[in-house]
Amino acid sequence: MREAISQALWEEMELDDRVFIMGEEVGVWGGTYAVTRGFYDHFGERRVRDTPIAESVIVGAANGAAMVGLRPIAELMTINFAFTAMDQIVNQSAKLHSMFGGQFTLPLVIRAVGGGGRQLAATHSQTPDVIFAHFPGLKVVSPGTPHDAKGLLKSAIRSDDPILFVENATLYQVRGEVPDEEFLEPIGVSKVQRSGDAVTLVTYSKMLQFSLKAADELAKEGIEIEIVDLRTLRPLDMGPVVESFKRTNRAVLVEEGWRSYGVMAEIAARLYEQAFDYLDAPIRRVAQREVPLPYNSALEQQALPQIEDIIRAVKEVL
């Protein structure tokens, strides 16, 4: 997936001089996760800008540059650091277009890396995507496959709306088919990543990969589940979710973040609102346990959702 994201950035920068990257260690270092390796040498320091360690002004200056017509890609080394830029993201990026009556746009992408499981302890391991998805005006995209990462990131860069693009650090190694030819994936469209008729499983990002593995295991026992990948958290596309649920009448909702007030709490509520009559079993959620993630590896894994948890939840709703 690392290469897919890198390709998307490279291609869009080649196409449009207004697109530039700014963030910590994006240039000379080549990106903390090596996503922008080679960019500095090719595009130069005008378009690949190393910044001070100051997230507020990284996002804030990107907001300003976007207001006047550039198309910045602001990189936050981890989404945990987005909290130090919270005002810029939720009070500014998400609001400025509307609050000034639509007289300017914010064609901005904020790339941020999230997720746990790497023994980075509590403040560097969070999956707080849902917090950002709370705010109208912002779009929140989080891909689960290399194909979608490339297609969605290219669309995000071309969009005139501000977009938070959340990548999962442990997905960078994931391999998958990516077309050689130019392609885009639409933002705000959920996608069925595996078809089945036993249970509707709704998920996104890293948990898509876990869910696909769980589905393989379940298939060995003759249980075929349908996996709907949200891909975009705002605007949320419930279409394929509801359509699938009306066929299976059962749902398992899987996310890496905490269960309480989570993305899947929203999905569950909407299923109850939009398809209550189709419900044949209580909806089950699989999510992170309600603790700050510890450094200790065994305990960290105990707190994070696992493939076995997904398999168990599917069997519970059958």
Add this chain to the structure above:
Amino acid sequence: MNKTKKLELYHEMVLVRRVEERAAQLYQEGKIGGFLHLYIGQEAVGCGALAARQPQDRVLTAYRDHGIALAAGIEAKVVMAELLGKKTGTSKGFGGSMHMADTRLNYWGGHAIVGSHLPFAAGMALADRYRAQDNVTLCFFGDGATNIGYFHEALNLAGVWDLPVVWICENNQYGMGTAVARASAVEEIHMKAEAYNTAHSRVDGMHVMKVYEAVQEAIQHAREKGPYFLEAITYRFEGHSMGDPERYRTKDEVGSWEENDPIGIYRKYLIEEKVADEAALNKQEQRVEDEVQEAVQYAEESPDPTWDDLLESVYVDDYRDES
């Protein structure tokens, strides 16, 4: 500055004063909602500074923004319409008092989270340098904003990247009700720029011509060399916002500053320099009265924005509220 421009400047300062006075009345009448921060007493800073810019130079400020909106060239009727929440306002009635902008005039708001617009100024200046344009960005903020992280991050970035920003601190002595000395470890605020290797100076913000000249020099510096920091010493004659009990300052203190009314000072200057006589200035003031009256009428007769207008503003892409 030629005679015509000097008279225009007077017109502008009086216009700001009268619009603010009228806004205060409309607030008392319940026609303006939310917060209302008046620019009365600080007119020389915004008007003097904007007289020094070229049309391609960008302007941003904080929430005390009506005065600078007018100085940027937004018509009084459009300012008034925004205050009344009307569709014909600067921001279609979605922004209100604190969020006025007109990008056609290169006036980029009107930002009410303290300090949040300083990074915007850096980003706009970056965009101008990126496109090899030689315009500068004038960024106004209060003394209170120099204590928040944004100030330091933005001044540092502008310093590191040599961005063409003129930082203009309107030091009106109080961040809301807290005196500068009680909130800032550095009382001489322009000295803070020293930490970011940014050239700086201080100007008497009650003398519009002094502000004009100082900002001219600051703009030239920004265009040719990089960021500049100007501290304008000024005072707001009214409360922080409507309904401020003003327990933090005495009537005597306010009175002593009012003796230095920037409009009075400038009026005296124009007469002494024989730019205009009393009769001519009185006539100009009457024209302002009429303009404000027309502005209020326009605003009151303007339509409200609709729910569809609001939905259309949320995203550029099509949007459907699903709640």
